[in-house]
Amino acid sequence: MPRRGTALPRGAATLADIRTVTLPLLAPIRRVAARRALAKSLLTTGCVVGSLAAPAAAQGPDPGCYSTAGGALEICRGGEAEGVLFVPRPCESAANVQILRPAEGGGRLQAIYQAETPQRTRRGEACAPRRAESPLDGGAVRSGSMPEQLATTLPPTEARLWELARVAEHRGRRSRSRRVREPEAPEAVQEGIAARHPMVVAGRDWSGDVYSYVFLLTTVPTPSGNRHALMQARTADFERFDIRSTDDDGALWVPFNPEGGGRRRSRRASNPAPSPVLDETGAAIVGNCPGTGFDRNDLVGSISVVDQVYHYFYTDVLPSDCAKPAAERRLGLYLRTGKDPAADRPWSSARLVAEPLPGEALVRVAKAKGMDRWVVAYSCNRPSNTMDGPVADLCVQYTPDLALGSIAGLKWYADPMAIMRSPNYLGLRSGGDGTGRFSRAQHFWMTDRYGNLATPTNYPGKAGFVTWLDRRAPGFSGQTESSVFGRPIYWGTWSVRPVEAR
Secondary structure: OOOOOOOOOOOOOOHHHHHHHHHHHOOHHHHHHHHHHHHHHHHHHOOOEOOOOOOOOOOOOOOOEEEEHHHOEEEEOOOOOEEEEEOOOOOOOEEEEEEEEOOOOOOEEEEEEEEOOOOOOOOOOOOOOOOOOOOOOOOEEEEEEEEHHHOOOOOOOEEEEEOOOOOOHHHHHHHHHOOOOOOOOOOOOOOOOOOEEEEEEEOOHHHOOOOEEEEEEEEEEEOOEEEEEEEEEEEOOOOOEEEEEEEOOEEEEEEOOHHHOOOOOOOOOOOOOOOOOEEOOOOEOEOOOOOOOOOOOOOOEEEEEEOOEEEEEEEEEOHHHOOOOHHHOOEEEEEEEEOOOOOOOOEOOOEEEEEEEOOOOOEEEEEOOOOOOEEEEEEEEEEEEEOOEEEEEEEEEEOOOOOHHHHHOOOOOOOOHHHOEOOOEOOOOOOOOOOOOOOOEEEEEEEEOOOOEOOOOOOOOOOEEEEEEOOOOOOOOOOOOOOOOOOOEEEEEEOOEEHHHO
8 A cells, every 4th residue: 555645756857767766655456547548638738747866858839928017017828837746645635735844954844734534444444535525524734855856746744734613602601701802702512523724824934933833724613604714723843733723721732642632631621622823903814704515715824924023815705795695795805914923912904905806716925035025826727628618727926026016916817807818827737637737726836935936956947936736636546436535746947037037
């Protein structure tokens, strides 16, 4: 049985290499199906698995370039390195893969991402296919370390956090007794509603903070329905994690106990599980609107540190659209800032940066590599269609400077916005089901410890390194039972240059 993290090794650049390395790991009964499924996925879609020594060659005619940063820069499609980061087994899932360089010159990277909730199985038990069936089905945060030279291969990882949403009922009573305003206090929640969408950033290491902080989302019931809530954990080594909780004296950190579902056994029987993170007013940070389903981007985003200020960019449903059907809701891009992620109330009140955005948009924002500009990566479709409709891709834009108004001034989509077409797409080639249909879901990227863009040392000239989930691409066994479990994670790069450098 392949261990987690099985992926393409260094230098694997041909289909023969892929077969030689990966197929012996499969159960013999699935080998023939695996060869056919993987070959069809790679050959039909033109996927090029990038060698770690050099970028892959361009395939076909150059689809052209587009300008960004107010016309000062341009991004050219084609010729970029791409490849397979990880193909989970049918009982495993992966999404929102952030690759992090924890320290300068450390030579190690951390991969941290959302995965499946661990199942209690007996040693040697088969990896039975799984499906996510309930909107409250959970997940887990997994992490693992690897040498920087292997940034294009997911390392072996372990489940670190899960079953995190048991917000104690007395949490709301205590808040009211302390006259803390909460727009809608979470009710008591049954366990099993777990960690999603991790966002990792270093603490104030310039002031001696040795921890990295993981902000993540859980689903909590409220009187009006289920909402996303922001939770927080910290770690000094990415192996042991503490969860932010609350008692009568304020915030405290509780060691996560894998055997106890995240609860600390102590004399205090009322020790709570994680408490929602508070903003400067004392309000719990929860989504604007109730909702159901897995593909909700309420509070999903990224964290970037610029001039020792933490910037949490995220999307949420516009409050004016809460009463609309889910398919008609629009999003806004919001920002919260803070000076210390370990503070009792680490984030400011929300500030609306850009609106409206389509309800299915997922947006990441970070400071550009080597430039005083914001980079925005977001889900989009190419302007052209196939017989089955729009072609999914990822769009990337740069701002002229670090002013927030520059983000608001971006032209995100062509009209009509709901179709999510944009000329600012990367032209990704990897994945797909062989018919021209792709899925570019739950994308993230590689960052330094402050959440700002970084690239592996073997790609020093690239501007960014992005990962994404393809729900249409077959796994090694070609299974189609689930759109999440067993679906592969891909990686790709992009380059940017000054317009005058053409």
